[in-house]
Amino acid sequence: MVNNADLRDKVIRKVLPRVQTPAQYLGGELNSVVKDTSQVCGHLCLCTPDTYAIGMSNHGLQVLYDTMNRRTSWACERVFAPGRDMEAELRHWNLPLYSLETFTPLYRFDVIGFSLQYELSYTNVLTVLDLGRIPLLAEERDLNDPLVIAGGPCAQNPEPMSCFIDLFVIGDGEELLPAVCNAWLEARQTSQSRRDALAKMARQLPHVYVPSLYHAEVQPSTGLMAVCPAEPGIPDVISPAVLADLDGFPLPTAPIVPFVEIVQDRIAMEIMRGCPWRCRFCQSTTIKRPLRYRRVETLVAAAEEAYRNTGTNEIALLSLSSSDYPQFAELITRLREVFAPRHVAISVPSLRVNEQLRVLTQMLTPDRHSGLTLAPEVALNDMRVQIGKRIRNEDLIEGCREAFRSGFDRVKLYFLCGLPGEREADLVGIVELAQEISGLGRSILGRPATVVANVSNFVPKPHTPYQWHPMQTREYFTQAHQFLRQRCRMRSVQIKCHPVESSLLEGIMTRGDRRMGQAILEAWRRGARFDGWAEQFNPQIWWDVFDDLELPVEETLHRPWSPEARLPWDHVSIRQGRGYLERERDRAWRDLAALNR
Numbered sequence: 001m002v003n004n005a006d007l008r009d010k011v012i013r014k015v016l017p018r019v020q021t022p023a024q025y026l027g028g029e030l031n032s033v034v035k036d037t038s039q040v041c042g043h044l045c046l047c048t049p050d051t052y053a054i055g056m057s058n059h060g061l062q063v064l065y066d067t068m069n070r071r072t073s074w075a076c077e078r079v080f081a082p083g084r085d086m087e088a089e090l091r092h093w094n095l096p097l098y099s100l101e102t103f104t105p106l107y108r109f110d111v112i113g114f115s116l117q118y119e120l121s122y123t124n125v126l127t128v129l130d131l132g133r134i135p136l137l138a139e140e141r142d143l144n145d146p147l148v149i150a151g152g153p154c155a156q157n158p159e160p161m162s163c164f165i166d167l168f169v170i171g172d173g174e175e176l177l178p179a180v181c182n183a184w185l186e187a188r189q190t191s192q193s194r195r196d197a198l199a200k201m202a203r204q205l206p207h208v209y210v211p212s213l214y215h216a217e218v219q220p221s222t223g224l225m226a227v228c229p230a231e232p233g234i235p236d237v238i239s240p241a242v243l244a245d246l247d248g249f250p251l252p253t254a255p256i257v258p259f260v261e262i263v264q265d266r267i268a269m270e271i272m273r274g275c276p277w278r279c280r281f282c283q284s285t286t287i288k289r290p291l292r293y294r295r296v297e298t299l300v301a302a303a304e305e306a307y308r309n310t311g312t313n314e315i316a317l318l319s320l321s322s323s324d325y326p327q328f329a330e331l332i333t334r335l336r337e338v339f340a341p342r343h344v345a346i347s348v349p350s351l352r353v354n355e356q357l358r359v360l361t362q363m364l365t366p367d368r369h370s371g372l373t374l375a376p377e378v379a380l381n382d383m384r385v386q387i388g389k390r391i392r393n394e395d396l397i398e399g400c401r402e403a404f405r406s407g408f409d410r411v412k413l414y415f416l417c418g419l420p421g422e423r424e425a426d427l428v429g430i431v432e433l434a435q436e437i438s439g440l441g442r443s444i445l446g447r448p449a450t451v452v453a454n455v456s457n458f459v460p461k462p463h464t465p466y467q468w469h470p471m472q473t474r475e476y477f478t479q480a481h482q483f484l485r486q487r488c489r490m491r492s493v494q495i496k497c498h499p500v501e502s503s504l505l506e507g508i509m510t511r512g513d514r515r516m517g518q519a520i521l522e523a524w525r526r527g528a529r530f531d532g533w534a535e536q537f538n539p540q541i542w543w544d545v546f547d548d549l550e551l552p553v554e555e556t557l558h559r560p561w562s563p564e565a566r567l568p569w570d571h572v573s574i575r576q577g578r579g580y581l582e583r584e585r586d587r588a589w590r591d592l593a594a595l596n597r
Helices: 004-018 059-069 084-092 119-131 176-189 194-204 296-310 328-342 357-363 381-387 393-405 424-445 474-487 500-511 516-525 539-549 553-558 578-596
Strands: 042-048 074-080 111-115 147-151 167-169 214-218 225-229 267-270 314-318 345-347 371-377 410-417 450-457 493-497
Touching: 004 084, 042 059, 042 176, 059 074, 059 111, 059 176, 059 267, 084 119, 111 119, 111 176, 119 500, 119 516, 147 176, 167 176, 167 194, 176 194, 267 296, 296 314, 296 328, 314 328, 328 345, 371 381, 371 393, 381 578, 393 424, 410 424, 410 474, 424 450, 424 474, 424 493, 450 474, 450 500, 474 493, 474 500, 500 516, 500 539, 500 553, 516 539
Parallel strands: 042 074, 042 111, 111 147, 147 167, 267 314, 314 345, 371 410, 410 450, 450 493
Antiparallel strands: 214 225
């Protein structure tokens, strides 16, 4: 049995002098919570399976950490995926991975909770479990092992990770996570086996999915596996948890202040949840409904308290479409009154492109940042009708013009490549729109504005109207990227295309079935780590694994499916139901037909 104090001493003396950024493995940050674990009923460790810099930028982690530590009966701690150098050192010294707050080895926790934000972080989950001395496969754990749970957007198709996770939390976690944790303590005490305990939880709790209680069969219509309950009393379909009173649920007002630089070092304020728009390519707009708001008074008070507790010099207003917040102008004005004298910047990462943009860019000031980020998704108005993105180029251009007049001198634009029905004209339009916006700066700034056009490869996601569509091929994306770069003629415009191999792997993981767990395990054994990082991603490992295991990659990525087909994720539902997706799919087909006439 490893003593926490001895483990901490060995890590500090033997391990940390040999790794990069050792402070990320030390804990002890301002506002971190350390409880006497002998005085609580349960012990939870939350994990974003990525680097500390990414994980500590995740607002959801701060929310759940605060939620659980407000409860006197639970102690909540953190762990992140260790870098390759840290992993090697822990293995060299035969030391377990531990929590940051108390240096407790992971296998001693009651619950380990993973936030699955990105499919290419799946192998990092296995690293955390293995170094934490927790059996990788759920079927190999017994009642004495921690309950391994997962939530987040990737849980919308839980099947690729189903052999590693005991229980998936579907939907909003603020109220569901405490219920799951408490239910595990009770079920573990009253059950003879781990399977019995999990079955009790599956029958007792709505909004949870226990993969071991379902069996999977290949569907002839897709070539992929769909699942159904293997025991009586287990739900056929899992509905999402919904936090009804968003304003009444407290924001974290004492977020942890990292010792080291992270990706988003700011006070994050979620001003609303959900999106009023119905973009057909967007998974978030379907899984985050209904639309809920926080009051201006709630947000201003929370921002003031968070500032007093952190001293952070930037406040970010988060939502899927922040400028659609009903009292947006009042909120910005109130925050400015409070924070402008303190030289605290107010940032809005998700402005919607509409007629309001012309006014909103006048309200925003560059502060320390001189860039504006917008997501037109496609460049031509008729294509936007087909994808359900109800914006116009006229509003985008006039909004950028006003932004330049307000002091902004850079614009970052986000586009999608490979959408259903995409034409050469759509690719030409990306370059021409970026160049037109850059040219606006000449008369206002005295030089062309810097424009970065980020082009992502479209992945048809589960629970969207495009879930039945195939993904474009490697050859298509490669040629499209080459076309975009060759078409661009202005030095002030940069075309940045997302790596094709990463997008294809994302497509396989987000659209795959239960068999993909074999590939994740084998790729991890062959050295796959941090696949979301270009400098660490080795795609050949994955393609070799898929070939060796003879997994259905073609069916997963490039085969269209009929609306009647049972898909790998159909046992997880969205609030609007599958019928809504089918209706939107049919409307998209009609709009696409009109586009091609």
